[in-house]
Amino acid sequence: MSTVEAAPRPRLAARLFASGAHQRLLAFASLIILLVGFSLASPNFMQMSNIIAILQATSVNGVLAVAATLVIITGGIDLSVGTLMTFCAVIAGVVLTYWGMPMPLGILAAVAAGALCGLTSGTFIAKMKIPPFIATLGMMLMLKGLSLVISGTRPIYFNDTPGFTEIASGSVIGAVIPALPVPNGVLILFLVAIGASYILGRTVLGRYTFALGSNEEAVRLSGVNVDAWKMAVYALAGGICGIAGLLIASRLNSAQPALGLGYELEAIAAVVIGGTSLAGGRGTILGTLIGALIMSVLTNGLRILSVTQEWQTVVTGAIIILAVYIDMMRRRRTV
């Protein structure tokens, strides 16, 4: 034991490069630069109410991005997160409004529906060997259709469930500390992120999530039941999409069945900006959070500067390209 030779630890810079921490630092630095830039450009930007608006706007995309991160680290992709979110919102609407069940059951139903759909995608991918892109593309369309069918293409309102809007828009923190009216939606985002971080960093599921993305065949040949673990990751991601469905339904006080398409791309964009590799095996929840924040800060700041919606979209696209380019440069240097 004591004979392990004490080789010199690699230099700090090298360690940061190797761990990918540098990409997160970079994303974090960009976020700071954006914040500073916008507050210099407009005095309205750094207002407490605006900061809270930014955080609230991040909550839904942030939760979806956390779900997408888990799947992307396995080397897969989930295109169905957006329409799955809507599907779960519709399920909550059916259980609460159509059936008149109590709120906890609606919440449970939404999360369970999400997990079940994720498990189904996982089964297509792991057992039927359909490429994740195709499997979740099909899932995305099926869920979009099912949301419309179940809801009869009409929004389902939660007027009969008092307190449903509190899920996202109420403020537990504000009730305790009146000076800090952080909406519950933001709190939930952070809880989801902490939970996902814990799973990735400290549990067997998390270890296998990275291992699958790093070298699935080597994991299989280690005697690990890779199919089951992969399905578990997709199911977990689906359950998290269910939480996002509750958040968006609560904020709109309704399940909007036509909503959802396009959210998956925003989520993937946040993941990528946060430094998670689409090739799998590498990524962090913290990075994804920063990525999601960068996107909403950008949208919010550009709007305050009266940049039109159209140009906001152009800028967002450019940011994605830039972020991935920087990531590629890093890879070229280290590998």
Next chain:
Amino acid sequence: MSAHSSALGASVSDTPRVPVVTMSGIEKHFPGVHALKQVHFELLPGEVHALMGENGAGKSTLMKILAGIYHKDDGTILIDGEPKEIVSPRAAQDLGISIIHQELSLMNDLITAQNIFIGREPRLRFGRIDEAQLTRQAAEIFASMNLSLDPRALVGNLTIAKQQMVEIAKALSFNARVLIMDEPTAALNKAEIEELFVIIRRLKADGVGIVYISHKMDELKEIADRVTVMRDGQYVGTVSAADTPTSRIIAMMVGRALTDTTVEIPDLSGAEIALDVRGLSRGREIRNVSFKVRKGEILGFAGLMGAGRTEVARAIFGADPRDAGEIRVNGKLCDIRTPTDAVRAGIGYLSEDRKRFGLCLGMDVRANIAMASMKRFTRGVGAIDEGDMRKVAERYIAQLSIRTPSDRQEVRFLSGGNQQKVVIAKWLLRDCDVLIFDEPTRGIDVGAKSEIYKLLASLAAQGRAIIVISSELPEILRLSHRIAVMCEGRLTGILPGGPGTSQEEIMHLATLRESAMIPTEAAP
């Protein structure tokens, strides 16, 4: 066999010519490995020059430097007596140097003509490809080689031998004056080898210099003029192929006479049978293979490339499905369908390609060692006991002397030998009764090799049943208590290990075609 080679050998030594290639003082370092030390090599036009040495001796590295794939750290390369820097594969091609890799690099979904002229297609206006011209040019090259090959045949449909001819044609289309062939006959049968030799002799007559990397002694006698031997990244010497006895060349390669590498064979007659395989079959790759391995025994698997040894290992391990066959571990019949089943039954498999099949390169040493034993570190619903995992990883790092700054180091930064030790640690931790090592020393430098040999011997001494698949006969002879030999998917015989068995006997069984087959149901 040596009868016609003497004439060829003489023709070279008689005429003084400027070498087409002269490499001298070549140095090359890889992270953690001094791959080439002051290596010297010379090739004459119209010469077949065999380059020999054990795996890891540096042959391929040297040739990759000549072909512009690697860059030398130091030394000089003269082409036709002129100093040249070969900075890229393209630069090598421009100098007329082509390499044919062991793994052919053809595009299976394109036709032969397209493969030969990829990137250099004759064009019509507007960038369209002149298919007629393309086909004609390919046909001309085939004709010049006296080959009956259809320029429009899909490469994926050709035999390996024919694909190799396409590679040679491609090299010639660059007006190659130097052709490097890395184990060209490894996947060929006798008739195909003859066909290849006809082509090689024709190229020779045209003045092409050929570097021929091979392990097969009889071939060298037949085709090579001179032999250069390398060992441990160093130049050992250059001799005439015809006038040098095989034993001398082998001695140059291994640095000692083969006889002093004997194994001590324990008496295992009383030991229990750990692994019992009966009638294992899968398609044409595995045909009715049966054998037993006792506890404490090392069973070597010898054979040529493509003989089916890796396939047998993967089928036993459940990595590939099998058509038929029973597998018993410690006397118990096991229905192994997946690697998970195999590991549960107590079988571990260390792949020949550890980077692809053995390791998560982007993950740290700790996670890789724990990969097959995660349950052991699971607490509660699924939390990992990192402290315990670290302790265990550090224990194996010390026990196997894995050279790594810490157990958190990513495996991709370790040397080949240390990566292999990480894989071994993974299976030791899992505590398997049966361990299958597929080419355990491939790509590992010589110092680490002997460590791995010692490790295998000690694993057997602890009562584990060990299977070692190796393409290096000295390695098989040095390690095995018994030697199973395969050819074309069949087990052609099981020989006793130790000094009583010669390489020739093994090679005889390894080339025993179906017609000459004798039934073998060998008991341990």
